[in-house]
Amino acid sequence: MMRLTELDQVLFPVEEHPILAKVTYSGGERLLSVPDKKAIVNIASHHVVGIVSRGYRLVSNREALKWAYDCCKAAFPETQTSEWQVSVTDAPRTGGH
Numbered sequence: 001m002m003r004l005t006e007l008d009q010v011l012f013p014v015e016e017h018p019i020l021a022k023v024t025y026s027g028g029e030r031l032l033s034v035p036d037k038k039a040i041v042n043i044a045s046h047h048v049v050g051i052v053s054r055g056y057r058l059v060s061n062r063e064a065l066k067w068a069y070d071c072c073k074a075a076f077p078e079t080q081t082s083e084w085q086v087s088v089t090d091a092p093r094t095g096g097h
Helices: 061-075
Strands: 014-025 028-042 047-053
Touching: none
Parallel strands: none
Antiparallel strands: 014 028, 028 047
16 A cells, blocks of 8 residues: 655644535435534545544644644744654654554
């Protein structure tokens, strides 16, 4: 299975979307809401990257990377961000985690 190994491949924008189930019956079909779940969607590719609980707090990879830089600034205040680089990126092809 192909993996995402470049930083720009995992910095895609994401959104939360409700999940609907299409139920067919003799008179046609109907969309029913799935109340306790939501879909996380890569809005660049329009692919669902995961299904999570309603209480899940979405954190984009871009936001997580900013937090990592903030952590490094606190841990290594004598360094400059220009000295840092992301040397390894590894994620499944789906980008789900």
